Each structure stands twice: as structure tokens, then as C-alpha cells.
Amino acid sequence: MSFAKLDDLGRKLEALEHALSILGADEATHMAVGGGEKRAEAMSQLAGMYHAQAIAPEIGDWIASAKAEALTEDQILAIGEFERNYINATCLPTEFVQRRTAATLRSEQLWRELRPRGDWDSFLPALEGVVSLVREEAALRAAATGLSPYDALMDQYDPGNRTADIDAVFADLKSFLKEFVPTALVAQQERLARRPRKALNAHYPIEKQRELGLAAMRAVGFDFTHGSLAVSHHPFCGGVPSDVRMTTRYRTDEFLTSLMGVLHETGHALYEQGLPKGWSHWPLGKARGMGMHESQSLFVEMQIARSGDFWTYMLPLVHQHLGEDAILGWDVADILSEVNFVERGYIRVDADEVTYPLHVILRYELEQDLVSGKLEASQIPEAWDAKMIEYLGISTIDDPKDGPMQDVHWPGGAFGYFPSYTLGAMIAAQLGSAMKRDIPDMGEHMQRGDFTAINRWRADKVWSQASRYSTPDLIMKATGEALNAEHFKVHLTKRYG
Structure with missing residues (x-):
């Protein structure tokens, strides 16, 4: 049976993914x-072995044959997601991938x-080359998927997010934030x-901070039993669901x-473990995209760890460990003043x-224009500066280092990624709003350090659903409505207004 062949292939690919993930995490921490x-x-x-197996031509035949077999609902969904991944993996010619990689x-x-x-x-010619390749990639992917x-x-x-929907949500949020x-x-x-x-004018030994972080994670x-905490130059959450590798720096x-x-990365880790x-x-069975992943990390960091309820529980732990x-x-009020401090900044x-979403919306708007050809790479500094002045009241025209050169995403060709950051914050706020309806005494749970009901709710609504649905459909099923900026706006107004 073709479904069984795909199942066997999936296990082989998972084994290679496992090896690559652990080797990558080890490289960043202990190597x-x-x-x-x-x-x-x-x-x-290993990456070459993975790619060769993932794009094998017979996979297309297996997918087509499997669709005709007697399948369960989950198996039908699994075939659909496998096919989406296969199309995305095979729509770029090898020659193009080599040019883009170089x-x-x-x-x-x-x-x-x-x-x-x-x-x-000096950097501009290289970026112009990347933008040209991104436009070529966008056209190839559009032809294969039927999307813009x-x-x-x-x-x-x-998966499932479209500019037609996001533009309206971001426009609403941008209008609010410029005034807020x-x-x-x-x-x-x-x-x-x-x-x-x-x-903060004490000395905080690293080992004591580590024990505090472990206590917060716990x-x-x-x-x-399925994860650990290490140190790296930049915090990340990697590894695999059965062996999550989390890091921080001190x-x-x-x-x-x-x-x-630590709390932010624990949010990512809980999603993977769930x-x-x-x-x-x-x-x-994988996590449903970067926006949903960011929503889980930001739920822990923003909805939980920057709240008074959480710090009512956490402050005694700080004293205990430090x-x-x-x-x-x-x-608690002093802690909240520190972790929730607002200021206009370049980075x-x-x-x-409060200000983070405006940084993301700026990039989202510019990269759409770059992909469509409305904006050329040489015009980025002026366009960037105009939006920084409009959105945050500060200028970057004479400071490309802290302006359009500050992120690695565009130099690396990662166009279409930036929206996930602010979508994650909005989804987190919307999930928090829906959770409070279902768990009215959620704050009291946090004050006791009891996250059982909170995690059970997220496991049911998000973690266990994995990639069964598109991002918009998953938001709808989890909260009862489409992505709505109002929840994020209410959250910000309550905390900072």
C-alpha cells in the first residue's frame, strides 16, 4: 500500500531530522x-541524504495512489500535508537552489x-543579487502552488496565511499603535x-541563575525526561520533541x-513536547508554522511571565535561589516596571x-514591495527611514547599521518570515483571552504556581492538533474566531495604558 510506503519513508526522514537537529544543537553548545x-x-x-530521499520522484506516485486507498480522517489530512511539503521541496530546480545557496x-x-x-x-550589490533571486523563487513557488x-x-x-487577511489585521494594529x-x-x-x-546592583552567580531558570521551567x-538546558551565544530551542535542547545566556x-x-524558550519547548x-x-505531527510557534513562546513570556500573578509566585523563588x-x-511592582519597560528604539x-509590532510591520510592508518590484534594494534606506519616522518618530537615514542592516533575514534570503513574530504575539493574546473565558481563575492558578489547567488547555487546543489545520483554521478552532487584533490591543491597553 502506498500509505504504508509513505509511512516508512517518514520514519527514515525523521531519523535523519533527529540526527541533524541534535548535531546542530551540540554544535552551538558543546562542540x-x-x-x-x-x-x-x-x-x-546527512542533509544531502535527507533531500535526496524527500524529493524522490516516486513519492508523487505514492501520494496519488494513497489518496485512492481507504483512509481515516487523520490519514487523509496526513497525505494532504505530506503533498504540500513535497510540492514545496520539489518546485525549485537544483540549479536554482545551488545559485541561491551560494x-x-x-x-x-x-x-x-x-x-x-x-x-x-559595499553591501548593496550582494543584497541586490539576493532580492533578484527571491523574486525568482517567489515566481517558481507561485507557479507550483497557485498563490501570489x-x-x-x-x-x-x-501555511494558510495570506496577505489579503494579514494586511487588514496589521493595518488595524498599526493605526492603534501609532497612537498608543x-x-x-x-x-x-x-x-x-x-x-x-x-x-539591579548585586552579583548574580551563573550557577544560581541556572538553578532559578530550572525551577521556572519546572x-x-x-x-x-525529554529535554535539557544549556548555554549558547544566542538562546534557542532546538533538538527534537523527545529530546528538546534549550539554551540561554547569562x-x-x-x-x-x-x-x-529561559521562559520564552520554554514556551517553544512545551509546544514541541506536547x-x-x-x-x-x-x-x-510537526508544529504548525512559525507564527503558531512564536505564539506559544510569547504566551509563556508575555501572557504569563510579565504578569503580576506570575511574579507573585516567582518572586519568592528568586529569593530562594539567588x-x-x-x-x-x-x-512585584518593581519587577513589572523593569520587565515591561517601554521605549522607542532602533533595534x-x-x-x-508595545513597539515591537511596528518594527515587524515596517519590514512586512517593505519586503512585499521588494518582492513585487515596487521597491528596489537601492531604495531601502530612504523607505526604511520614512517608515521609522512615521511609526516610531526616530530616523535611521544616517545609521544603516541600526537601520536596514540590523537583521540577517534579508541577507539570508528569508523573505516572508517577519510577519510570524507579530502574528505570534497577536495569537498569544487571543489564546489568552479565550483561555480566560474557559479558566476564569487563571490568575489565581499562576499565583499558586499551578500551570496544570493552563497547559491542559493549550495541549487540547494547540499542541495536540499539530499540523492538522492551516494556521488560520487552527486559530479559529482554538479561539472561536479568526485572528483579531482587538485581543492584542486590549492586552496592551490593560498592561501599559
């Missing part, structure tokens, strides 16, 4: 510097070299006038950055919960 060359060779060979690698290398000194002019070019790019990261940011800043100044920010539901002059990073194990070797003198004189990755 000795001298192991890099052989590790790259090993991973390259161009984006060179572009990223130049970006690392030139970004520190903000040398836009930008939607075809975005569908790789968030000044309001939030005024409200913050008034709060700070009554209660100034306090400085509290919110991380399964240590500073000894403060502990909140590491702790909030995926249906019986379908782990099928695309159906010592009573660690934040002497701080109470997306450093932005707060």
Missing part, C-alpha cells in the same frame, strides 16, 4: 572549536563583515514619577534577561512588547 570542519561535513552529507551565503558573510561599520554601499508570489514565500513559514505608543510612554512616566525604577511544565550583573529568555507522538514521523539580598527592597530584537 570543541576544532570539530567544526568535520561537523559541517557530516551535517552536509548567493545567500556570500551575502550573509558580507553582512557580518560590513554591518558593524554600517557600510551599506509573496503569499507563496510566506506559506513556507505559516505615546500614550503608553506618558503613562509610564507617571508611574515612574510615583515609583522610580530600581537598579514550574511551567517542562518535562526534564550576565552576572543582572538575572532578568536570562530568566525571561506534539502527538504517534504522528511524529509525518509532517502532520538569596534574600539579590533584589533587596524589590516587590527590533531589543524592542518592548
Whole structure:
């Protein structure tokens, strides 16, 4: 039977994915510097084996034959998702993939070299080459999927999302934020006038911070029999669902950055650990796109870990693990003032919960114009500056390093990815709103450090569903309505207004 052949193929591909994921996580955490060359060779060979098996021509025949077999509802959905992945894997000619790989690698290398000194002019030719290839890729994917070019790019990261829907939601959110940011800043100044920010001026040993992070992970539901915490230059959540590899980084002059990073990555990890194990070797059993993945990490970080209810529980743990003198004189209000501080800034990755979406919407709008040809790469600095002034009231025209050169996404050819970040924040707020309807005393649960009901709700609505549905359909089934900016707006107004 063809379904059985696909099932067997899925197990072989899963084994290769497993090896690549663990090797990649190990490279970022424990590998000795001298192991890099052989590790790259090993991973390259495994990636080649994976790609060759994933695009084998007989797979198309197996998919067609399997559709005619007597299948369960889950099996029908599994075939559909397998076919979507197969089309996305085979629609790009090998010759194009080679050209794109070479161009984006060179572009990223130049970006690392030139970004520190903000040398836009020297970087521009490489970026122009990438943009040209992205337009070519978008056309190839559009022809294979029947989607518009930008939607075809975005569908790789968030299946089912379409600009026709997102444009309206983002326009609503942008209009709100342009007015709300000044309001939030005024409200913050008034709060700070009554209660100034306090400085963290103790020494926070890394081992004590690690124990605090482990305690926080344990509290919110991380399964240590199927995962671990390590250190890396940049925090990430990798590995595989049965062996999640989480990382953080530490500073000894403060502990909140590491702790909030741990909680963010734990949100990703809980999603992976909660995926249906019986379908782990099928695309159906994977997480449903980057927007939904970000929603799970941001649910833990923003909806839970930046709330007063959570810190009512967490503050005693801080004292327990870091010592009573660690934040002497701080109470929950002081912590919230620190973790929820708002300011206009140039850098997306450093932005707060209020201003962050404007950074993303700016990129979303520009990259659509780049893909369509309405904007050329040479025009990016002026277009970027105009939107920064309009949205955040600050100029980047003389600072490409902290303007259009700050992200690796465009140098690496990752167009269509940026929307996932803000979609994740919006989905998290909408899930939180729906959860509060079903669990009215959710805040009291957090104050006790009891996340059982909260995680059970998310497991039922999101984790166990994996990739059974498109992103929009999954949001609808989980919350009872389509993606709606109102929930995020209410969340921000309540916290920062």
C-alpha cells in the first residue's frame, strides 16, 4: 500500500531530522572549536541524504495512489500535508537552489563583515543579487502552488496565511499603535514619577541563575525526561520533541534577561513536547508554522511571565535561589516596571512588547514591495527611514547599521518570515483571552504556581492538533474566531495604558 510506503519513508526522514537537529544543537553548545570542519561535513552529507530521499520522484506516485486507498480522517489530512511539503521541496530546480545557496551565503558573510561599520554601499550589490533571486523563487513557488508570489514565500513559514487577511489585521494594529505608543510612554512616566525604577546592583552567580531558570521551567511544565538546558551565544530551542535542547545566556550583573529568555524558550519547548507522538514521523505531527510557534513562546513570556500573578509566585523563588539580598527592597511592582519597560528604539530584537509590532510591520510592508518590484534594494534606506519616522518618530537615514542592516533575514534570503513574530504575539493574546473565558481563575492558578489547567488547555487546543489545520483554521478552532487584533490591543491597553 502506498500509505504504508509513505509511512516508512517518514520514519527514515525523521531519523535523519533527529540526527541533524541534535548535531546542530551540540554544535552551538558543546562542540570543541576544532570539530567544526568535520561537523559541517557530516551535517552536509546527512542533509544531502535527507533531500535526496524527500524529493524522490516516486513519492508523487505514492501520494496519488494513497489518496485512492481507504483512509481515516487523520490519514487523509496526513497525505494532504505530506503533498504540500513535497510540492514545496520539489518546485525549485537544483540549479536554482545551488545559485541561491551560494548567493545567500556570500551575502550573509558580507553582512557580518560590513554591518558593524554600517557600510551599506559595499553591501548593496550582494543584497541586490539576493532580492533578484527571491523574486525568482517567489515566481517558481507561485507557479507550483497557485498563490501570489509573496503569499507563496510566506506559506513556507505559516501555511494558510495570506496577505489579503494579514494586511487588514496589521493595518488595524498599526493605526492603534501609532497612537498608543505615546500614550503608553506618558503613562509610564507617571508611574515612574510615583515609583522610580530600581537598579539591579548585586552579583548574580551563573550557577544560581541556572538553578532559578530550572525551577521556572519546572514550574511551567517542562518535562526534564525529554529535554535539557544549556548555554549558547544566542538562546534557542532546538533538538527534537523527545529530546528538546534549550539554551540561554547569562550576565552576572543582572538575572532578568536570562530568566525571561529561559521562559520564552520554554514556551517553544512545551509546544514541541506536547506534539502527538504517534504522528511524529509525518509532517502532520510537526508544529504548525512559525507564527503558531512564536505564539506559544510569547504566551509563556508575555501572557504569563510579565504578569503580576506570575511574579507573585516567582518572586519568592528568586529569593530562594539567588538569596534574600539579590533584589533587596524589590516587590512585584518593581519587577513589572523593569520587565515591561517601554521605549522607542532602533533595534527590533531589543524592542518592548508595545513597539515591537511596528518594527515587524515596517519590514512586512517593505519586503512585499521588494518582492513585487515596487521597491528596489537601492531604495531601502530612504523607505526604511520614512517608515521609522512615521511609526516610531526616530530616523535611521544616517545609521544603516541600526537601520536596514540590523537583521540577517534579508541577507539570508528569508523573505516572508517577519510577519510570524507579530502574528505570534497577536495569537498569544487571543489564546489568552479565550483561555480566560474557559479558566476564569487563571490568575489565581499562576499565583499558586499551578500551570496544570493552563497547559491542559493549550495541549487540547494547540499542541495536540499539530499540523492538522492551516494556521488560520487552527486559530479559529482554538479561539472561536479568526485572528483579531482587538485581543492584542486590549492586552496592551490593560498592561501599559
